[in-house]
Amino acid sequence: MPSITVRKLYQDNQQKLDLNWVAGTGGADSQIANVDQRPTLALVGHLNFIHPNRVQVLGLAEVDYLNRLEQSAAKTALDQLFHKSMAVVIVANNQTVPKLLRDYCHTHNVPLMTSRLESPYLMDVLRIYLARTLAVSTVLHGVFLDVLEIGVLIMGDSAMGKSELALELISRGHGMVADDAVEFYRIGPEMLEGRCPPLLRDFLEVRGLGILNIRTIFGETAVRPKKVLKLIIHLVKANDQAMQALDRLNIQSETQDILGVKVRKVILPVAAGRNLAVLVEAAVRNYILQLRGIDSTREFIERHTNFLRDQENAPDSD
Numbered sequence: 001m002p003s004i005t006v007r008k009l010y011q012d013n014q015q016k017l018d019l020n021w022v023a024g025t026g027g028a029d030s031q032i033a034n035v036d037q038r039p040t041l042a043l044v045g046h047l048n049f050i051h052p053n054r055v056q057v058l059g060l061a062e063v064d065y066l067n068r069l070e071q072s073a074a075k076t077a078l079d080q081l082f083h084k085s086m087a088v089v090i091v092a093n094n095q096t097v098p099k100l101l102r103d104y105c106h107t108h109n110v111p112l113m114t115s116r117l118e119s120p121y122l123m124d125v126l127r128i129y130l131a132r133t134l135a136v137s138t139v140l141h142g143v144f145l146d147v148l149e150i151g152v153l154i155m156g157d158s159a160m161g162k163s164e165l166a167l168e169l170i171s172r173g174h175g176m177v178a179d180d181a182v183e184f185y186r187i188g189p190e191m192l193e194g195r196c197p198p199l200l201r202d203f204l205e206v207r208g209l210g211i212l213n214i215r216t217i218f219g220e221t222a223v224r225p226k227k228v229l230k231l232i233i234h235l236v237k238a239n240d241q242a243m244q245a246l247d248r249l250n251i252q253s254e255t256q257d258i259l260g261v262k263v264r265k266v267i268l269p270v271a272a273g274r275n276l277a278v279l280v281e282a283a284v285r286n287y288i289l290q291l292r293g294i295d296s297t298r299e300f301i302e303r304h305t306n307f308l309r310d311q312e313n314a315p316d317s318d
Contacts, residue, residue, distance in 0.1 A: 002134045003033035006088045006111045009055075013129060017122060019090070019113045023102050026109035030087045033134065054087045055126060059119030063095045071100075078104050086110050092119035132193075135185035136259055143204075144182040144194045144227065146175035147284045151194060151227035153182065153263075154280070156235030160270055163206045165235075168277040170204075175224040176214050179204045184229060186259040192229040231264050231287050232256055233280055238269035 007028040010019055032054050058066075066074055082104055089105060091097050094116035105112035115122060142155040143166040154162050163179065170176055178196030187193045202215040202223055215223045234256075254265040266283045270276065286296065 002136060003031045004133055006030050006032065009088065009126075009129075010111070010113065012133075013125070017125060018115050018117055020115070021111065021113050022097060023112040024089075024105040024108070024110045027087070027111045030109075030111070032087045032130070054085065055130070056081075056086055056089045057119050057122050057126070058089065058091045058095075058101075060093050060095065062119075063091060063093075063098065066098050066101060074098075074100055082108050082110065088113065090115060090122060092117060092122050132185065132187055135187050135193075137183055137185045138259055139197075140182050140184060140258070141180065142182055143179050144177040144196075144229070145169055146177060146224045146227050147280060148174070148288065150231055150284050150287065151177070151229045152280065152284060153194065153229055153232045154235065155232060156270075157237075159207075160235040160237070161276070162235060163204055165276045165280065166204060167206055167212075169280060170214060170218055170222050172277060172281075175222055176204060177224045177227050184258060186261060190261050192258055192261050192263065193226055194229050195226045229258070229263055231266065231284060233283060234265060234267050235270050235276075236267055238271035238274075 005028065009032065010021060010028075013019060066077070069077060078100065088111045089101070090113045091101075092115050094114070097112065097114060102112060104110070140153065140155070142153050143162050145152050145154065145166055147169060154165060156162055166176060166179065177194055178200060180200060181197055183195045183197055184192045185195065202213050204212050204214050206212060254267060255262040256265045257263075264287060266287075268276065268279055268283070289296070
């Protein structure tokens with residue numbers, strides 16, 4: 001299960017969120033985990049004594065509420081809050097931290113931080129950060145590209161020409177995200193983001209040429225840091241068995257499940273003389289048209305059906 005420490009959260013966001021660690025350093029290694037593995041789960045929120053979140057952000061209203069409570073009532077409220085499993089408390093809007101809250105954080109080893117930034121902004125940034133950092137992930141073998149602003153994963157058996165195809169697409173102005181090993185993170189209920197492992201960044205291995213630095217050869221615009229996966233192109237050998245298995249009228253309905261997300265999949269037979277780069281571009285353009293409600297296959301079937309109906313209804317001629 002993906003998790004991070006409070007220390008890591010602080011280090012990654014200290015400058016961006018102007019964080020200052022004021023108490024509870026003993027809880028630096030407390031883990032923040034996406035318990036039910038849903039990246040969209042709101043792990044940050046306002047003070048809530050019934051369902052407190054692992055990361056608690058206190059804005060103007062929450063601090064004012066605590067300050068207005070009688071000492072005994074404030075202790076009761078904080079007892080309820082700290083009875084739950086909390087990882088960190090952040091006091092926003094450059095407010096003075098209530099002494100009782102500081103004491104509770106120190107006693108319970110819950111990191112207490114402050115920020116001069118407003119609480120809604122803090123929560124938005126931390127939601128996005130936690131969703132990406134705690135996203136469930138997997139590694140797939142293939143080449144991940146940005147083709148016409150669409151994230152395309154080219155897959156297939158070894159020696160199918162995936163890297164050569166990627167190189168040709170890059171030379172045609174498209175971008176590369178990752179080669180060989182692609183890390184995919186589920187950053188939303190139906191959204192997968194592909195990234196390149198740091199060790200492989202910018203490199204593409206092509207048989208006969210070795211390892212190429214795409215950024216150095218083609219320039220900065222030829223490489224993308226990440227991209228949302230929208231389409232899978234699966235390369236197969238164009239033998240009789242593979243061609244017979246393809247349903248020409250239902251080819252657009254193929255999908256592949258990755259981390260619980262169904263991704264559109266196109267099976268592309270590979271044979272001598274086929275311009276795969278043009279075929280991949282055509283598949284992407286067709287996918288874009290389908291997103292706009294234009295389906296060539298359905299249009300052909302409807303036209304064929306109408307033609308047959310007209311033939312049946314046509315009066316017999318002597």
